[in-house]
Each structure stands twice: as C-alpha cells, then as structure tokens.
Amino acid sequence: MCDGYEPLRALVSPIVAVTTTYQGRSNGLIVNSALRASLSPEKLRLSVIVHKFNHSHDMIFGAGAFTAHLLRSDQLDIVEALGMRSGRDGDKLATLPHVRGALGTPVLKECLAYYECEVVNVMDTGASTFFLGAAKAWGGEGAGQAMMSQHVRMSVPPERQAQYDADLLAGQEFSTRKAEEIAPVVWRGFESGGA
Numbered sequence: 202m203c204d205g206y207e208p209l210r211a212l213v214s215p216i217v218a219v220t221t222t223y224q225g226r227s228n229g230l231i232v233n234s235a236l237r238a239s240l241s242p243e244k245l246r247l248s249v250i251v252h253k254f255n256h257s258h259d260m261i262f263g264a265g266a267f268t269a270h271l272l273r274s275d276q277l278d279i280v281e282a283l284g285m286r287s288g289r290d291g292d293k294l295a296t297l298p299h300v301r302g303a304l305g306t307p308v309l310k311e312c313l314a315y316y317e318c319e320v321v322n323v324m325d326t327g328a329s330t331f332f333l334g335a336a337k338a339w340g341g342e343g344a345g346q347a348m349m350s351q352h353v354r355m356s357v358p359p360e361r362q363a364q365y366d367a368d369l370l371a372g373q374e375f376s377t378r379k380a381e382e383i384a385p386v387v388w389r390g391f392e393s394g395g396a
C-alpha cells in the first residue's frame with residue numbers, strides 16, 4: 202500500500218510566479234498550487250494557495266490583487282530569485298525586469314503567460330489561504346514549454362539542496378500544526394452577505 206503522501210506530489214500545477222504590491226512594496230513567490238478556476242473564456246479566473254508563513258501571504262491578502270505568471274522551463278533564474286528566499290530579507294524583484302500592471306502589481310517581462318488578478322474570494326485552510334483571482338488583464342509570449350515541479354527538483358544547485366530540503370520540512374511541519382485552525386474568513390465585500 203502506498204503511503205498516501207507520495208502520489209500527491211504529482212497533483213501539483215505547473216510553476217507559477219506570483220507577484221504583488223502592498224503599501225508601496227513589491228514582492229513575489231513561486232507556487233505549484235495554481236489552477237484554472239473558471240471554464241469561461243470571458244471570465245478568466247485562477248486560484249493560488251499561499252502559505253501563511255510566506256511574506257507574500259499577508260501582502261496579497263492586503264492588496265487584494267496579484268499577477269500570476271506561467272514560466273517557461275528555462276526560467277529557473279526566476280524560481281531561484283522568488284522561491285528560495287523571503288522578501289522579508291530584501292527586494293527579490295530588484296534583479297528581475299518587470300513593469301507595473303493595470304492593477305498596480307508587478308508584471309515580469311518574458312514569461313509564457315501572465316494574468317493580473319483581482320482577488321474575488323478566499324478560503325482559509327488553516328496553514329494557507331486559497332485566493333480566487335479574476336483576471337483583469339493578461340499577456341505574455343504564449344510560446345514555450347511550461348515549467349513543472351520536476352524541472353525545479355532536478356535543477357536545484359547542490360549548494361542550495363540542504364536549504365531546499367529544510368524549507369520543505371519546515372513547511373510540512375507548519376502545515377501539520379495549523380491544519381485544524383481553519384478560520385471562517387469572509388472576503389471583503391461579502392461581510393453582509395449570506396443566507
């Protein structure tokens with residue numbers, strides 16, 4: 202019998218860089234938890250799950266907006282810049298060419314596709330928040346192979362491997378500890394709604 206955890210490693214999305222700007226500061230992180238969240242070609246929506254220990258979490262929550270970028274398989278420099286250290290320790294976007302998008306969030310130059318999203322709902326999972334984004338603007342090169350988690354796992358430089366493993370373990374422990382602490386978060390604008 203399988204241990205239950207390993208097969209779930211296949212249940213991840215392509216690699217997506219998520220950026221945001223809150224209170225005049227910009228930041229970004231890498232996720233493999235992005236999903237298309239609407240079938241409608243007119244109402245493009247996608248979701249990302251962001252852990253609460255990441256600096257980006259409170260920034261996206263506060264800003265109510267993010268840009269999600271699908272990366273090409275050769276863009277490991279972006280994964281290293283955004284996914285292997287925290288914006289608490291410095292400006293991670295300083296070395297990545299970007300412009301300010303329609304919602305005020307950074308848009309990285311050169312990626313497969315990007316979606317500037319307004320957060321339209323959230324769900325608290327205990328350890329993380331599931332952000333549902335409605336795309337207000339989009340673009341990108343449209344060509345190339347999407348980067349997958351295995352591209353990243355195979356390409357971690359040996360000198361970073363120990364840190365990569367330690368970050369994963371810390372994330373797993375945090376998720377176990379917080380799994381039952383689900384809060385009934387109501388997103389802005391829905392406060393007076395409901396049955």
Ligand SMILES: Cc1cc2nc3c(=O)[nH]c(=O)nc-3n(C[C@H](O)[C@H](O)[C@H](O)COP(=O)(O)O)c2cc1C
Pocket residue numbers: 216228229230231232233234235250251252253254255256257258280283284285286287288289350353
């Ligand atoms: C391949 C890969 C996938 C990741 N997936 C997620 C994810 O789905 N959700 C998340 O919150 N963090 C994820 N992370 C971790 C964040 O990108 C990482 O902790 C980042 O340094 C957070 O930066 P911040 O503190 O500036 O927000 C992933 C990292 C990598 C390398």
